[in-house]
Amino acid sequence: MTAERFTVTYRVTPDDARSIEAHAKDICIEETVEIPEDAVPASHWEQGIVGRIESITERGGQPTDYDVRISYRVDITNNEIPNLLNVVFGNISIRRGIKVIDIAFTDEQVKAFGGPRFGTDGLRKALNVFGRPLATTAIKPLGLSARELATLCGGYARGGLDIIKDDHGLIDQHFHPFEERVARIQEAVREANAKTGRITHYYPMVAGRFDAIEKQMAFAQAQGCFGVLVAPMLVGPDTGYYLARKYDLAVMTHPTFTGTHFHDPRHGMTPAILLGTLFRLFGADISVFPNYGGRFTFTEAECHDLADALRGPIKGMKAAFPSPAGGMTIEKVGAMLDAYGEETALLIGGALLRYSPDPAISARAFVDALEQAVKAKKG
Amino acid sequence: MTAERFTVTYRVTPDDARSIEAHAKDICIEETVEIPEDAVPASHWEQGIVGRIESITERGGQPTDYDVRISYRVDITNNEIPNLLNVVFGNISIRRGIKVIDIAFTDEQVKAFGGPRFGTDGLRKALNVFGRPLATTAIKPLGLSARELATLCGGYARGGLDIIKDDHGLIDQHFHPFEERVARIQEAVREANAKTGRITHYYPMVAGRFDAIEKQMAFAQAQGCFGVLVAPMLVGPDTGYYLARKYDLAVMTHPTFTGTHFHDPRHGMTPAILLGTLFRLFGADISVFPNYGGRFTFTEAECHDLADALRGPIKGMKAAFPSPAGGMTIEKVGAMLDAYGEETALLIGGALLRYSPDPAISARAFVDALEQAVKAKKG
Numbered sequence: 118m119t120a121e122r123f124t125v126t127y128r129v130t131p132d133d134a135r136s137i138e139a140h141a142k143d144i145c146i147e148e149t150v151e152i153p154e155d156a157v158p159a160s161h162w163e164q165g166i167v168g169r170i171e172s173i174t175e176r177g178g179q180p181t182d183y184d185v186r187i188s189y190r191v192d193i194t195n196n197e198i199p200n201l202l203n204v205v206f207g208n209i210s211i212r213r214g215i216k217v218i219d220i221a222f223t224d225e226q227v228k229a230f231g232g233p234r235f236g237t238d239g240l241r242k243a244l245n246v247f248g249r250p251l252a253t254t255a256i257k258p259l260g261l262s263a264r265e266l267a268t269l270c271g272g273y274a275r276g277g278l279d280i281i282k283d284d285h286g287l288i289d290q291h292f293h294p295f296e297e298r299v300a301r302i303q304e305a306v307r308e309a310n311a312k313t314g315r316i317t318h319y320y321p322m323v324a325g326r327f328d329a330i331e332k333q334m335a336f337a338q339a340q341g342c343f344g345v346l347v348a349p350m351l352v353g354p355d356t357g358y359y360l361a362r363k364y365d366l367a368v369m370t371h372p373t374f375t376g377t378h379f380h381d382p383r384h385g386m387t388p389a390i391l392l393g394t395l396f397r398l399f400g401a402d403i404s405v406f407p408n409y410g411g412r413f414t415f416t417e418a419e420c421h422d423l424a425d426a427l428r429g430p431i432k433g434m435k436a437a438f439p440s441p442a443g444g445m446t447i448e449k450v451g452a453m454l455d456a457y458g459e460e461t462a463l464l465i466g467g468a469l470l471r472y473s474p475d476p477a478i479s480a481r482a483f484v485d486a487l488e489q490a491v492k493a494k495k496g
Numbered sequence: 497m498t499a500e501r502f503t504v505t506y507r508v509t510p511d512d513a514r515s516i517e518a519h520a521k522d523i524c525i526e527e528t529v530e531i532p533e534d535a536v537p538a539s540h541w542e543q544g545i546v547g548r549i550e551s552i553t554e555r556g557g558q559p560t561d562y563d564v565r566i567s568y569r570v571d572i573t574n575n576e577i578p579n580l581l582n583v584v585f586g587n588i589s590i591r592r593g594i595k596v597i598d599i600a601f602t603d604e605q606v607k608a609f610g611g612p613r614f615g616t617d618g619l620r621k622a623l624n625v626f627g628r629p630l631a632t633t634a635i636k637p638l639g640l641s642a643r644e645l646a647t648l649c650g651g652y653a654r655g656g657l658d659i660i661k662d663d664h665g666l667i668d669q670h671f672h673p674f675e676e677r678v679a680r681i682q683e684a685v686r687e688a689n690a691k692t693g694r695i696t697h698y699y700p701m702v703a704g705r706f707d708a709i710e711k712q713m714a715f716a717q718a719q720g721c722f723g724v725l726v727a728p729m730l731v732g733p734d735t736g737y738y739l740a741r742k743y744d745l746a747v748m749t750h751p752t753f754t755g756t757h758f759h760d761p762r763h764g765m766t767p768a769i770l771l772g773t774l775f776r777l778f779g780a781d782i783s784v785f786p787n788y789g790g791r792f793t794f795t796e797a798e799c800h801d802l803a804d805a806l807r808g809p810i811k812g813m814k815a816a817f818p819s820p821a822g823g824m825t826i827e828k829v830g831a832m833l834d835a836y837g838e839e840t841a842l843l844i845g846g847a848l849l850r851y852s853p854d855p856a857i858s859a860r861a862f863v864d865a866l867e868q869a870v871k872a873k874k875g
Binding site for chain 2: 143148149150151153155157161164166193195197198202203204206207209210212213258259260261284286289290291324325326328351352353354356359360363372373374375376378379380381384385412413414415466467468471
């Protein structure tokens with residue numbers, strides 16, 4: 118019997134004079150048996166428990182780098198998020214010049230991790246919004262009262278936004294304790310929805326400690342939230358996805374505390390792999406990321422690769438919305454539609470606060486700009 | 497009333513022509529209110545909710561960098577691990593050229609997070625080992641049966657090692673399911689301890705999913721384990737510490753999946769901050785890290801800074817053991833004692849497998865080398 122394998126492509130820039138084969142073998146061993154090569158039992162090689170080099174392609178350039186495809190037995194990852202991350206990029210994260218640029222999962226893995234539960238189609242149906250990108254924002258800043266945040270959110274909802282999330286810094290501080298905040302904001306959103314006849318969803322940031330987070334998820338569900346904002350690197354790569362699934366909540370992921378993966382183009386994971394391929398596999402319905410041209414560092418190409426990773430066809434997995442954010446403005450809506458297309462959840466945060474003192478006016482201007490841009494594009 | 501503040505020192509290498517003051521202000525805003533400066537309510541500045549620049553020191557060099565001290569209100573972090581990490585290095589992780597090099601916590605924070613529960617003194621008392629570094633190893637490789645791992649561990653225990661941990665790749669795979677593995681290994685260790693009259697502790701790797709990990713901690717405790725191996729970035733920065741505290745287990749931390757913080761000396765967190773200051777504050781009794789001169793990338797200076805961060809005197813906080821590892825051998829024991837001193841948990845992994853087919857002989861050689869080195873040093 119041959120154990121099923123999945124394949125990771127690493128772009129390797131050797132940091133010493135050893136051969137690329139030696140570097141590739143280092144990865145195979147480090148990410149699995151983690152012992153000197155001559156101490157690996159023969160049976161481990163035969164059974165393929167050690168990672169296996171599938172191909173090495175020289176790319177040239179200065180310094181020369183290589184695309185190294187390594188396959189691993191699926192069963193050594195146990196189809197669990199912590200275990201999978203440990204095999205794909207665990208100890209080798211502490212080496213140099215190794216970038217994860219592609220992962221090809223098996224059907225079994227796709228089925229086991231499950232991907233988005235709602236996906237782009239599911240969210241559109243729930244919101245009853247078709248034919249244009251979703252219009253989303255974040256309520257902020259940290260330090261307002263729960264009442265002030267609810268007023269702000271109610272205004273945005275009356276103005277016609279589709280999804281309003283907490284700023285990711287709103288956790289459970291005394292300014293705006295989680296339960297009071299969620300209850301007040303949901304009330305404001307319900308009132309606005311009743312008035313407009315439209316549907317706006319509020320996604321609270323859920324980032325409590327291990328002993329608090331499940332209660333927070335249950336509370337969000339009980340208050341009628343459709344989804345939650347999850348920062349996988351703050352609460353644990355598995356925690357938010359698992360709980361959102363358990364409590365039937367859509368997942369919008371936030372990239373805070375992930376940035377060291379992207380800083381060096383020769384090391385870490387690409388935005389497409391971490392915020393795209395992996396977050397989608399684990400269950401993100403929407404993945405927020407810093408758009409190029411804002412105040413962050415992603416390039417245009419990185420952003421498009423990420424959007425492709427979230428929406429590209431994968432057998433048995435729903436598509437997720439890319440949600441470019443970070444320094445976006447109403448003026449850029451047309452350009453963003455051109456760049457990302459319709460299946461996008463555009464997120465304008467701070468710029469809405471500046472647009473008008475009345476959040477309903479800001480929200481309306483955002484949605485209007487979006488509808489006009491779509492109309493102009495469709496001719 | 498003035499809200500209590502704590503201070504983070506960032507080493508900033510500006511990536512554009514703007515002034516260092518502008519870069520510093522970016523951090524103050526991004527990590528707290530995250531809105532354009534002109535949209536920040538006046539009250540937020542007055543109440544110090546926005547981060548505050550305490551000092552900027554130019555360091556010179558090419559490119560020029562600066563040490564920027566920024567203080568934050570303690571209450572915006574809510575004394576919770578996810579929230580604290582988000583304030584210290586959340587969104588700015590996705591910018592460029594920002595390295596966290598120091599954090600000064602308040603007494604209140606030290607008390608709230610608690611630090612090591614046993615610390616170096618507590619572990620020594622429990623092991624009854626004084627006057628020399630601890631001798632520790634990892635059982636591996638992944639893919640052996642639970643029975644084979646137990647035989648290996650029993651041998652190491654008979655040879656006199658102090659702490660034996662799972663290799664961090666041993667999670668809950670079918671080769672060695674968590675409960676069977678822990679039960680068999682604990683049995684082997686108990687038998688060895690009865691034979692030698694010494695005390696060896698086994699620390700299993702606990703890295704299950706959200707729905708499994710608490711049960712695993714409880715099982716480890718019920719089987720009589722003194723501590724556990726925790727990889728904070730795999731299971732969530734808060735999860736392992738919280739559960740180990742709840743189940744009265746010592747914590748040995750593993751650095752897998754943390755390496756992108758260290759890859760670029762101008763971005764991320766230093767090893768001393770992440771694996772030292774923060775892991776100790778959160779509750780690590782022992783912090784494993786890749787020693788210089790092995791197969792990883794830490795420099796000698798980084799390793800010493802990390803050891804200092806784990807052991808340095810901090811009011812109200814116990815000291816933790818640095819545990820240098822990664823390519824260590826019995827031959828290097830003397831040099832490591834010279835480098836790190838007595839309050840260290842030396843970890844030799846794969847090299848023990850190569851030393852002798854009999855793990856008891858390998859372990860005995862390791863402990864003998866250690867005792868001789870201590871004797872030679874003390875004259």
